[in-house]
Amino acid sequence: MNEARTSGRSREALSSQSEQTRAALIRASLRLFGQKGFDGTSTRDIAAAANANIGSIAYHFGGKEGLRLACAGFIVDTVQRIAGPAIAAVPLGDGASGEAAAMAQIDAIVERMVGFIVAEPQAGEIVQFVLRELSHPTAALDAIYTGLFEPIHRRLCAIWAAATGEEAEAEETRLRVFAIIGQVIYFRIGREAVLRRMGWRSVGAAEAVRITSVVRENVHAIGTAIRGRSS
Amino acid sequence: MNEARTSGRSREALSSQSEQTRAALIRASLRLFGQKGFDGTSTRDIAAAANANIGSIAYHFGGKEGLRLACAGFIVDTVQRIAGPAIAAVPLGDGASGEAAAMAQIDAIVERMVGFIVAEPQAGEIVQFVLRELSHPTAALDAIYTGLFEPIHRRLCAIWAAATGEEAEAEETRLRVFAIIGQVIYFRIGREAVLRRMGWRSVGAAEAVRITSVVRENVHAIGTAIRGRSS
DNA sequence: GTCTATAAACAGATAGAC
């Protein structure tokens, strides 16, 4: 079996034609895998969409499966770059002022999450790709879980804990953060149903604002109720 | 093109071998479509799983596409039978007592939803199937949306309105009900991530109880906050 | 109604010319 050129390549060659073809193939396959699924996408379609030839897939990635793994790597890099700053640790005070600051950070995160996941076109491909991987785990999911899901969820739990006084790694907290994420994700997954039920033609910036407003209110309500339990 | 035997069949022939083959094909294809996707599933696999032969698919459903539509019909029937009683209209009093009764019905619905969607094995196939249809709408989605999504969502909005005093068909209410559904659905869609993060080996009855507890608390918190706005 | 054989198209992988 030929070894694909997936590692050890020099960083100076980023704009060589080889790297351009490589990048174009990843972009095209991420889009097509997201739209039509891994099995539903042929290597011929990918090559055509990337303006490359079929043989280049075997050359760069060893085969179709290698392309899937490369997509996972691209997703990890992309989302880390976008989500990283938003969920970075910010200095939080103690007691009530710390809780308020943490809740403000949660507000900002919800707004960014909705903006990216729901309204950003590129997020559609990524979410669909991840969704399919979740339903049929491969090595690509391992990369996405370890590089993205786990660290982000853990960080969100910590922020939620700072905002409510709950323990960050408590089972209840972890489940609650999943439920909160679900509120947002569903607007992408069930987009078609949302469009029909809301009578919207698309979900753009204006619709994202409406969704953000509702989700933020929900999250506040949950946080307030949790905080109120301990008093 | 041959017309498939998809309509006009007599109801008395339910246990004939023809109907048995037909039912077996639908069950098998729903499971396989859910697991591996429509494109990822071959008619040979379906026929083998249903203990039928390949030709019978063309005979009963006209082809693979007809099988997809038949799956959608099966889903509408199944979910209507399960969800129907739970969301049926119950006599609600006026004022505060009516709100409490409506919230109690919401509690019961959340519990049933989590129990079915998250813990019931058959729900996995159905959710995965619907999920894939949502991301790539065909005529099968039209059937599911019209027969299931729209009426159930509308009914949930009405119950939520009775519990909170909001207007049932207000944009905000419709979005809020979507967000609440998202909380539950995510535990099925993101099951693999949930399993890993929670350290669970599977999601059974015991885990469903934990999830129900968290989601119910969230929903109560949201409902209470909404009700509190008007005072 | 069921099952088999086969057709026609398409898949991914690969060898080799350039």
Added chain:
DNA sequence: GTCTATCTGTTTATAGAC
């Protein structure tokens, strides 16, 4: 590195035997 030609296996659909 790129591109073409081709191999091998698999796909859905269908015609026809039983």
